Amino acid sequence: MLSDLWPGLDLRHLAAFSAVARTRSFARAAETLGYTQPAVSQQIRALEKIVGQRLFDRSSGRAEATLTEAGAVLAAHVDALTARLAVARQDLRDLQRGEAGTIRVGAFQSALARILPHVLKRYRAERPAVQVEVIESNDDAPLLEQLKRGALDFAFALLPLDSDSLSHRELVQDEFLLVSKTGEGLPGRIRSVADLGEYPLIVHRSCRSAAALVSYLEARTGTPNIVFRSDDNAAVKEMVRAGLGVALLPELWMQLGGNEGLELTPLTGVVPSRTIVLAWRKDRLLTPAQEAFVNVTTAIVARPRLERVAS
Incomplete structure (x- = not known):
């Protein structure tokens, strides 16, 4: 006792x-x-x-x-x-509220723009009394910290996770793309990770997936020639259009639109994809409303190809 x-x-x-x-x-x-x-x-x-x-x-x-x-x-x-x-305390509040209440969800940029809107559309049709509050971040690391503290119920995040404290449902394998200026003829010339060492690279600044990608390149090609870092989608694309380098960006990120004047080359088998998941605390007792959120998210997002996210 x-x-x-x-x-x-x-x-x-x-x-x-x-x-x-x-x-x-x-x-x-x-x-x-x-x-x-x-x-x-x-x-x-x-x-x-x-x-x-x-x-x-x-x-x-x-x-x-x-x-x-x-x-x-x-x-x-x-x-x-x-x-x-x-x-x-939150578990007891949720239990008392039953089907009503609030679900707090953290999402990084591409998940916020390409995944969450379709999840919310279907979820609100099924659970109209449940409010969903969304916390935004450029990176999933602060979202995972809030998740562990109990400040969030769910977070869209990337593998790997702390499996001792967090449970997750795998959603999407998000492949990286080589983004180059139209007319440079790069598609077909990138056959291995070593080929990437020949080009000036533009990558994300602060997210975990960018850090993992850079570490992967360093281990196989030496210090990569990174000429620009930014978390701003428009800035990265304009740098590529200006001919300052080529960008290594996730496919989900590039589906946000505005790709005129750019060529997108899949890097499947050249660099590892990033795995997007929905995560929650392992010791959390999910309410029916929260279980429904997990199921709706999985049903909408777990598709072989990202083009089907909006289906």
Whole structure:
């Protein structure tokens, strides 16, 4: 039982500890919690007595309250406990709401533009009382962090994932394309990854798939000749049209349109595709509304070819 672990332990002790650890100040922690500073100090002293170790260094002359080694260990566990309690609270709220409520979904740019609209159209027809809130990002990494903290219910993301904490449903194998200026005659000349080393390259700046692609090239061709990086779709295409280089972009991204004056060469078998998935916390109890979102997304997106996403 919980009472057998640390007799006398109270959530108020952990709330005070977390606030001091986060703000590095007893005074600022008191402001955050709406307590007096002596009350916060009393909670910390009680917690230190319960765990039997000093948690903060409060030596004279120090401007901030700093965690001891024991305090740092406890802080990591308290953070994990806070995340679990946040998930538990949301699970109970969702259960109470039944078919209504809100689903919070994170999506990176191409998934937001090419996948989510078709998912929402069908989902809203099936579950009109459920609201879907969407959080946007240039990269899936911050979305996955929010997912782990319980701030999101689902996230469109890329493999690999942390399989210990996240479950997923695989959706699309998104192949990379070589994007070149029309008339340069590159289609048919790219037979292996080594051929890419001959060209100045334009790639995404901040997403995980771009980092993985660059690492793949470095391991096989040496340092690639990257002349421009951007997460702006229009800027990348204009750089290619200006003849400054060729771009390596996912097929789903290029389906956003505006490809006049560009030649698109599939790189299937030359560089690995990226796998797009829908992810959620493994320890999350999905409500019927959330299970329906997973099923609708899979039904619409899981197609052999990306052209069928809008079907």
